[in-house]
Amino acid sequence: MFSGFMVNTWTVASIVAVVAGVVGFFVVLRRAAFVADAVPQGAFAGAAGASLLGINTLIGVGVAALLGALGIGWLSRRGRRDVATALALVVMLGLGALFLSFSVQYAPEIYSLLFGEVLGVSATEIAPVAILAALCTGAILLFYRPLLISSLMPELAEARGVRAQRMELLFLIVVALATSLTLPVVGALLIFSLMIGPPAAARSVTDRPLPAMLASVLIALAVVWVSIAAAYETNWPVGFFVGALGAVCYAAGRGWAAIRRHRGGAAWRHGRGARGPSGAQEHGLQAANVRV
Amino acid sequence: MPDLLRLIVEPGFFSSEPVQVALIAGGIVAVVSGIVGSFAVLRGQSYAGHALADISVTGGSASYLVGISPLWGFVGVGVLAAGVMDMIGVQRPRGRDLATGIVRGTGLGLAALFLYWDTTHTSTTGATITILFGSMFTISSSILPVIGVFSVVALGIVAVLYRPLLLSSVAADLAAVRGIRVRLVGAMCLVAIAVAVSLSAMTIGAILSTALLVGPAATGLRLTSRPGLAMTWAAVIGLAATWLGVLLAYDSFYWPPEQHGWPVSFFVVTLIFLFYLLASPVGRRTARRVPAGRPGLAGG
Numbered sequence: 001m002f003s004g005f006m007v008n009t010w011t012v013a014s015i016v017a018v019v020a021g022v023v024g025f026f027v028v029l030r031r032a033a034f035v036a037d038a039v040p041q042g043a044f045a046g047a048a049g050a051s052l053l054g055i056n057t058l059i060g061v062g063v064a065a066l067l068g069a070l071g072i073g074w075l076s077r078r079g080r081r082d083v084a085t086a087l088a089l090v091v092m093l094g095l096g097a098l099f100l101s102f103s104v105q106y107a108p109e110i111y112s113l114l115f116g117e118v119l120g121v122s123a124t125e126i127a128p129v130a131i132l133a134a135l136c137t138g139a140i141l142l143f144y145r146p147l148l149i150s151s152l153m154p155e156l157a158e159a160r161g162v163r164a165q166r167m168e169l170l171f172l173i174v175v176a177l178a179t180s181l182t183l184p185v186v187g188a189l190l191i192f193s194l195m196i197g198p199p200a201a202a203r204s205v206t207d208r209p210l211p212a213m214l215a216s217v218l219i220a221l222a223v224v225w226v227s228i229a230a231a232y233e234t235n236w237p238v239g240f241f242v243g244a245l246g247a248v249c250y251a252a253g254r255g256w257a258a259i260r261r262h263r264g265g266a267a268w269r270h271g272r273g274a275r276g277p278s279g280a281q282e283h284g285l286q287a288a289n290v291r292v
Numbered sequence: 293m294p295d296l297l298r299l300i301v302e303p304g305f306f307s308s309e310p311v312q313v314a315l316i317a318g319g320i321v322a323v324v325s326g327i328v329g330s331f332a333v334l335r336g337q338s339y340a341g342h343a344l345a346d347i348s349v350t351g352g353s354a355s356y357l358v359g360i361s362p363l364w365g366f367v368g369v370g371v372l373a374a375g376v377m378d379m380i381g382v383q384r385p386r387g388r389d390l391a392t393g394i395v396r397g398t399g400l401g402l403a404a405l406f407l408y409w410d411t412t413h414t415s416t417t418g419a420t421i422t423i424l425f426g427s428m429f430t431i432s433s434s435i436l437p438v439i440g441v442f443s444v445v446a447l448g449i450v451a452v453l454y455r456p457l458l459l460s461s462v463a464a465d466l467a468a469v470r471g472i473r474v475r476l477v478g479a480m481c482l483v484a485i486a487v488a489v490s491l492s493a494m495t496i497g498a499i500l501s502t503a504l505l506v507g508p509a510a511t512g513l514r515l516t517s518r519p520g521l522a523m524t525w526a527a528v529i530g531l532a533a534t535w536l537g538v539l540l541a542y543d544s545f546y547w548p549p550e551q552h553g554w555p556v557s558f559f560v561v562t563l564i565f566l567f568y569l570l571a572s573p574v575g576r577r578t579a580r581r582v583p584a585g586r587p588g589l590a591g592g
Contacts, residue, residue: 079514094558
């Protein structure tokens with residue numbers, strides 16, 4: 001399980017898990033699950049286009065993810081964000097269907113783009129993934145504070161001179177980057193599940209932003225490692241294990257939050273009103289605010 | 293005039309049976325999606341609609357595996373997923389998208405597993421693509437009555453609950469005060485959405501399902517602030533996009549590259565998107581004319 005080609009798989013999957021944990025933390029904070037879902041799925045149009053033109057899949061996916069993210073940003077400026085996301089997604093998928101119908105691509109390759117073929121990572125794929133991962137986490141850490149404030153309380157952010165629109169754009173670009181680095185290697189499904197489940201669980205464990213982000217990374221790493229081991233043993237698709245474990249994380253987080261609310265319920269109800277996963281947001285803001 | 297018509301409509305369009313079935317099935321699905329989709333857009337459940345379409349695909353792939361009719365797989369799993377979503381809290385705006393995302397991630401994970409079993413055990417590699425993208429020209433005419441029945445179910449739910457549903461979608465607090473059981477009405481609406489999208493995912497593919505649910509409805513809500521009229525617009529726009537798309541796909545057989553039709557889904561999606569973009573200046577002008585005290589429903 002740890003020999004030969006599997007070393008590449010473990011390395012790449014761990015990088016992906018770290019990025020997903022960090023980016024996913026903001027996906028959950030900004031309630032942008034649909035965006036995190038649509039960009040990887042739509043970006044597969046880029047892969048289909050790249051295979052049609054005969055260029056590198058990574059470039060095709062990167063361009064498509066970026067265009068999709070910018071399209072969502074542009075459309076949601078003049079309409080609801082969920083409608084904008086849905087429309088951008090279906091346009092990309094429509095283009096993907098067109099490219100697919102022109103190319104002679106074999107079905108299993110598309111299948112691997114959607115659901116991941118993590119057991120077949122080659123050594124040459126590690127370097128580009130590592131570079132993009134560094135870019136992603138770097139951008140998030142650089143803009144950590146403005147991004148956090150604008151996610152938690154847009155009005156306050158505006159008052160402090162943080163432009164909400166610019167932060168949204170930055171966030172979308174980071175999601176696009178994270179997508180393009182991971183899609184060709186691990187598939188659209190895997191990256192999406194990793195960006196949702198672990199961060200959601202992490203937010204139930206702690207209310208403070210930085211520890212929550214750290215917990216999110218650790219949970220994502222655990223999910224990925226268990227999934228790869230299970231996929232290696234059973235030969236079932238990795239995407240299945242990541243999706244199922246993501247749901248388990250979420251359920252555990254919800255359960256944990258419910259227990260906490262139940263135990264400390266009386267004190268909280270008198271003091272600050274009912275608290276749960278939702279109340280965590282306000283508390284997180286307090287924590288962030290202290291140091292702003 | 294006949295020459296012009298011949299130029300637009302390639303010969304044999306109306307007499308071809310696959311085309312007739314595609315026009316009828318696609319038309320029904322477009323109208324149902326437009327009407328039900330108006331509620332999905334109004335309630336901010338576009339993501340739930342999209343997720344349900346994809347999850348019903350899981351049902352489709354599972355049914356290939358078990359050997360039952362794909363129809364029951366699609367609709368059954370779609371409605372089941374709607375129930376799960378409702379249970380873990382799609383009702384509340386806060387955390388709704390997260391709950392939807394979790395259900396969708398799990399559903400897709402299962403889809404990966406089912407498709408893997410499908411393709412390894414029966415080696416039908418094309419199944420993946422067919423399930424995901426659908427193909428309008430391969431609908432069998434025997435499925436038409438079933439499509440009709442489920443369309444009536446979806447539209448029936450919306451029609452019976454029309455007023456309470458509308459009120460609880462626009463002003464949930466007011467609806468609760470008036471004694472409407474907002475939670476139950478919301479759950480029923482989600483079931484209607486599930487039936488509509490699993491129907492369309494089955495007949496025309498998961499991509500078009502989302503496109504027809506969200507696009508025409510959002511366009512309709514931009515064109516007018518009156519809900520009934522917006523739904524009519526949505527149905528008309530969906531129908532127009534579907535039929536034009538089928539026509540263009542049929543014609544495209546003679547476009548380059550030679551003897552190779554372009555996919556219907558590409559045309560329908562592009563048309564829906566164009567309609568949406570064209571509607572935006574109109575919507576803004578109407579919105580300005582609406583008095584300040586009555587914001588209306590526009591803004592999709």
